[in-house]
Amino acid sequence: MSEPVKCPVCGKKAKMGTAIDCARHMFGTGDKPHREWIEAQGLSFIDLMIEQATTPGNRSYVVLAEIIEKVQ
């Protein structure tokens, strides 16, 4: 079991340790710093959120998770 993933913005340890869980945390918090970090990765926070909301499955979270993995 590797180190639990930490939120690149607030450093919060992901609940179940995974990057996908951390991505959920970032959307769930959704405040300015978290939004800005996501935008800084060249993604649109709102577009990802709306895709997550309107399409079955988890794609948006996976996309963000991959980026989070990289920066750990």
Add this chain to the structure above:
Amino acid sequence: MQGEGGFGEMEKQLLKLKVNGQEYELYINPKTLLVEVIRDHIGLTGTKRGCETVSCGACTVMVDDMAVKSCAVLAVQVEGRHVTTVEGLEKNGKLAPIQKAFLDQGAYQCGFCTPGMLMSCEALLKETKTPTKEEVREGIEGNICRCTGYNSIVRAVEAVAKGNYREG
């Protein structure tokens, strides 16, 4: 409309009516509704109002022992008639059978529809001593209750019809 301030050009006219056995003489604008005379002029606030479309029955009173919706009657039309409101059910401090039955059956919750509901039940029982379940439900169909789901009210009327309660 609430408030009977001395405004409005319309000349007022004399109305004589009996409410709960008491004679009243009032000067009113002819467009005044019976419920307005009862609540705002005479000051018997037991009778309620819940809509503007003669739908809810909260304003139900008895005119000559008939249940009517007092928001759908011009006060001038009951000239000389006898009106009974919820306040007229109890006799020298003793509850009427239907009031006792409402207590025993928990046939009210917020209580706002209760005065009108009681008058519909009382009028029904005056007309039909032992109504069937269907007759009871039809008897209160014109009264909306948002709290009880009506069944406890039906039980209360049936209990009175069974003779479980005596006057006084």
Add this chain to the structure above:
Amino acid sequence: MNKYSVINTHVHNVDGIAKVTGRAIYTFDVKLPGMLYGKILRSPHPHAKILNIDYSKALELPGVIGVVTGKDTLGVKQGIWRRYQDLCDEQILTVDKVRYIGEPVAAVAALTEELAEKALDLIDVQYEVLPAVYEPLDAIKKEAPELHAGFERNINVTRHIEWGDVEGAFEEAEYIREDWFKCGGQAHMCMETRAAVSSYTPDGKLTVYHSSQSPYYMQGLLAGVLGLKEGNIRVISHYVGGGFGGKFELDAALFCSAVLSMKLHRPVKIVFTREEDFIATKRRTPMSYYVRTGVKKDGTFCAREAKVFTNGGAYTGMGATALYLTGFFHSFPYRWKGYRYDGYRVYTNTLPSTSMRGFGAPQAMFCSEQQIEWIAADLGLDPIEMRRKNAHYPGYVVPDQATIASCGIDQCFDVVQKWIKEKGKLPENRAIGVSAAGFMSGGIFNWFDTPYSFSSAVVTINYDGTVELYVGAQDIGQGSNTTLAIICAEALGVRVEDIKVHSGDTEHCPADLGAWGSRQTLMAGNAVKMAAEDAKKQLLEVAYAQSGFNIIYDLDIKNRWVHAIARPERGYDYGDLVKKAIRGKDGQRIIGRGYYTPHRKGMISPAYSYMMQAVEVEIDKETGKIKLVDSLTAHDCGQPINRLGLIGQLEGAFSMAAGYGYLEYMPYEDGKLMNPNLVDYKVMRATDMPAVPVAEIDTYEPEGPYGAKEAGEGLTNPTAAAIGNAIFHALGVQIKECPIRPEMVVNALREKEERERK
């Protein structure tokens, strides 16, 4: 033999006499000397800028005393989610912009209601009409108009719940089903419309009479918007003509009457018409649900994913809580290896949505319990046994959310199965539908940010043995005063008629969050029990001191009889003990204090009620007409406190929940509600109600007073789904929208026949 002398016995409501004799004074009935009557001018536009308001002509009308607009207010954006400033988004008397048809723009006070109404026509408002949007899925589009600055794509709040490895659990599933549902709004339709009388006096104090579910909240919210101290505001709500979740936010009747009274220094009364109550108070939250559920062939639940959009209307209100609770209760009352909920509340130019009896759960159950029924049919499994296999049990932990102490759902299944079996074969136009549900017993949320304990109570005992019980809990017809009197009488060892309940007045009653979230029986109940026991202890100290009993003996008071528990026959009258105790305290009255705030009880609630309901429905296949014939509800609310009150709550919840299932429909056209009256908005009448018997399941909730849990609100949750399931079994059609109207049934049946022809 009842181990209690008062609890679960037949008692009259403590306010019964007042209510059956017409003596009860509601806000609607209040009349103060010199009182003026107020009316509110409302926006005809769903979305517009206010350029100018000219009310000079209105003031010229004889008998018109004053007019106020947003400019007369502090312009505070308020909301009940006080902890979260950005969710405080409603000005009530708007200053610059209107966001729904019916939003208040000005208020008039005059000598009569009629004059105030005439004056409204003389107020000239110039609007710049803005583009409007009415549906969540339109409101999140790039090109949609923005309702509130800073809320990108009009997304107001999002809520996310997840536990377990959802994707993994879906992979384990052998059968996956997905459905899209649409749940409508619903009007609270309290018989007493929103009403308030405000009286501001030169000493800087404001007294308001208000038809309220939480006088304490009103006190706090008013203080915030009027710039007064909470302590200088007195809120009185002695009798309230219904609430159902619609009367614990600041409403325009209260706010506008207060602003007018502060400007004019006279009492001002505002009563909403029924139409105003329909178009300009809040409503049950309309929701669209996407639900994907994965199960094993043997019916074992694996995973569920739900994506939900709620139509928030123009403002936040209590909608954020409804958004969370619908997501949580959508998992109820089952165990999921993986569960994911993504909820989005979207602003639109419609009437704001908020809490209503069930608080998001009736929508959740309409979707969940129908889909579960269909899955059982798809797999050829017994729907009740499949539910049983996956249901909660005592001690079950909902990951990161809740710990279930008491849970009688399994016995509920037994009772309903037996009832259905005894019914035998039904005529072919009839069928029975079932639905399970659960609900919280008091929300552990403090978005209001109260510094006080959630519930408090004070008990004082007079020299003659009568008891004054002071509670901040609010009786809105659900009978909380009676329930609390019963708990007090039981704890103290006296009778209900010895108790006088003082409530609905912030000047004399301790702070309490009020009547919402099914909290009062458990939270206020615990506070009352604690206060009564505190007072009783003070009495028993005296009893012990003069009993001369061996210290191993325990004394108690039951039914006004002070006695040794081991020797019940040896005792004396409670009244005598009270006299001695007061004398012994140098004449001080006996005063007991109690309070309750949940700690370490999870995210949602200290306890949960459970139920399963079966509804027998008769359907006219040709017209689609739906008739409810019979029903049974198996119900676990822990230890029942007030037998009569419990039956009333069940029957009442049924009529409201059935209305949501097949009658109560709120159609909008261009942001305008099309049926804002009781002719076109249909509520159940006496002739439409079936028998609604209840089978109480005997459980004991350790966190509840005497083992009690909530019993009034959760019962609104199962009915709409049960009706839908009955229609499914009668006709084989799956209707994914509520309310289920006859025309929908006929169309669904036609589509089914066409499918079968192909």
Add this chain to the structure above:
Amino acid sequence: MIHDFTYLKPGSLQEALVMLAEHKDDCKIICGGQSLLIVMRQGMLVTDYLIDIKGLNELSYIIYDKKEGLKIGATTTHRIIEKSELVKDKCPILVEVEKKVASIQIRNWGSIAGNLAHGDAQAGDLAPSLIALGGKVKLASSRGDRVMPLEEFYTGFFENAMKNDELMVEVQVPPIRPRVGSVYTKFNLIGNDQGIVGVATTIEVGHDSTCKDARIVLGNSGVTPIRAKNAERVLMGKKLGDQLLAEAGEAAASEADPVSDIHASEEYRRHLVRVLTERMVGQAWEKAICAG
């Protein structure tokens, strides 16, 4: 809010007609007012004079004439008709229909003429039912009286054949012949609520049980009550049968001219007219045979 008006209370029909002649352009008649007061409160109806005939007991009567049948005075309340032994004996269907009118409170105070003369009577229960029974109304004015079939009374949306100085004083229901059956039903969502559509039917059969005469009247299916004459024609001279009922239902559905509103689409209303017509024709026919 109700606008101010001058209240006039005639002591006799004579006096009422004089008042009506005098104020014909700016007055309204009130009897029970169960519908009128709603529109007045909504401010949709404003009048200078309100003539109250509620107290005219000379217009509160129910009599039966062997030739002309039932005669019911204008101010007779629904409740009096509903409970009348005479009506029960001579025209039992009218009792059944009255029981379907709104709620007891409204039937206690509302009058038959008020119901028939009100703007949207086509949406009510009595107009279609009485037309199906061949009912007539007597209109009086200071110029004299006239009697017309109720069928011709309704001329358009909220319009009727009454001149502005006329008063509806009597409702007449011709004697019911042997081998005639009459029925009425409405489709609604709750209790005694107004019908989303209603269908009234009278069938007369010959000794051979074939249809000799038929009247099918549709309520709330157009701006006035609608006689479904094509549907009636379908039945003439035929014997009762499922196929025939279906044809009659289809015909009635196509004769209906309903609106779409929040309660039902136009298409659904037509569907309901078809279903209810089939049912009512069948029931009326059975009744007629039994009445033979």
